[in-house]
């Protein structure tokens with residue numbers, strides 16, 4: 141309906157060159173400062189961050205987590221100089237976290253309970269009060285709303301799986317709570333002022349040597365151990381039992397309460413957090429599906445219509461989902477004080493769909509409900525007894541209805557001007573001749589990735605789609621460089637994706653293909669899609685004629701991924717995250733290069749970008 145609208149700002153910077161330094165690069169006239177790096181104390185229970193890895197597990201429980209990822213700035217009193225920053229912490233680097241990496245005993249068991257607790261506490265989400273003081277953003281130490289959610293924090297279960305037998309554990313006899321959130325990658329937010337954190341590669345934290353369920357096997361829980369071996373902690377069984385052994389979900393008893401068979405069933409969800417009310421718990425909104433959620437973005441709001449939440453499943457050949465609320469949007473809910481009650485209203489009841497992309501730029505949303513049609517002529521009720529069972533094995537249900545396997549769906553972003561939805565497909569080097577291509581994923585060995593977009597039909601059951609831009613190096617041939625990119629905007633592996641409220645789309649990258657990596661570290665580019673129009677005024681994709689409108693704004697330090705994005709309401713400050721840098725940051729000036737021959741303990745960090753003249757970012 142708003143498809144003809146055009147953003148009324150224009151990009152006011154020139155594309156910057158690539159960079160391969162232990163420093164960030166930004167356009168002239170901008171500054172970039174470090175804020176809330178890993179280990180920054182949130183309160184007096186944490187010692188200051190130590191450069192030798194000796195901070196304790198308790199310090200880490202009261203300090204900013206590791207490996208920053210998705211993020212959102214929540215303004216306090218509508219201010220652009222004070223707010224609550226919610227930051228995801230995707231995973232950890234044991235070498236940076238501990239003095240000399242992870243410790244194992246001769247039997248191969250994790251030999252230090254303290255170390256494992258510190259690792260668990262470095263995961264999750266940070267809520268931190270930040271404030272602009274004399275031109276510099278700072279953490280407000282001991283602020284009331286500062287808090288951590290970790291891989292051990294108790295959270296509520298809501299939606300179809302609340303109280304379900306598959307959520308019953310010795311810890312949760314009523315199946316209505318679960319412990320911890322894991323691998324929090326992309327994020328979202330809601331119109332009512334809450335944060336959404338997305339559980340991505342959580343299957344890698346669980347193992348099951350003998351009793352994998354169909355759902356466990358489909359999602360990829362291993363039979364041979366976990367990423368950090370938390371399930372194998374040496375010591376007195378009674379001490380380490382439920383805290384660590386729960387990551388091994390092999391059934392060893394007669395009932396669920398005897399073992400940890402259901403432990404992983406509490407993971408794989410969109411988790412809602414109210415950053416403003418520190419007395420509330422996080423809530424896992426199971427109605428939105430259980431898979432490796434990368435991000436979560438809501439569609440353009442219309443009073444009296446449902447709210448749509450989009451979420452990609454980041455794995456090769458996985459799918460794109462949307463959840464449509466049963467409740468119709470009431471704008472008064474944006475100002476509610478019981479925000480989690482509003483979350484329950486719009487996120488616990490609704491219909492989950494998966495996307496099918498067809499030839500000719502058309503597509504449809506296939507319902508994942510008991511009556512949803514399967515490709516063999518039956519319905520999902522032939523395989524699943526309840527909606528809760530469908531949710532538990534969301535990807536398995538999506539297989540049966542004939543969803544389109546994509547090249548690793550990452551973040552979703554909705555254009556506030558046109559309502560068009562954009563989603564990054566980061567790469568898929570396993571799309572071989574044998575697997576074949578499909579219209580929405582047309583390149584074999586897709587090492588560069590692409591960004592797809594769609595516009596919902598009025599009844600929201602179908603959509604029209606096209607591919608907005610193809611990643612490529614500038615020397616790629618006509619079959620690779622389909623968008624005509626040049627040195628100044630070549631990119632690969634689009635991942636983080638966000639619109640600001642002015643209609644500027646920001647694209648962040650994670651691990652470029654070699655051809656691009658030789659030229660530049662990971663980066664962030666900007667473009668205003670609503671302004672790319674052909675002579676008839678129809679929306680255009682990026683092509684050789686308009687490609688200079690896609691501009692490189694930022695380049696990260698060596699080894700990093702650029703992710704997470706949020707703006708202050710006045711657009712004078714932009715927050716982004718640097719995850720897994722190699723040898724950075726050297727000082728509070730993010731652009732200061734680590735001197736040759738100097739090694740620093742790497743720290744993921746938020747970077748705040750502002751303009752020297754105090755103007756608006758990007759325009």
Ligand code: FEO
Pocket residue numbers: 230325326340434454550635
């Ligand atoms: Fe954690 Fe899909 O990136």
Ligand code: CA
Pocket residue numbers: 325326434550635636650703
């Ligand atoms: Ca990501």
Ligand code: CA
Pocket residue numbers: 550566635650
């Ligand atoms: Ca990624």
Ligand code: CA
Pocket residue numbers: 230650701719
């Ligand atoms: Ca990452």
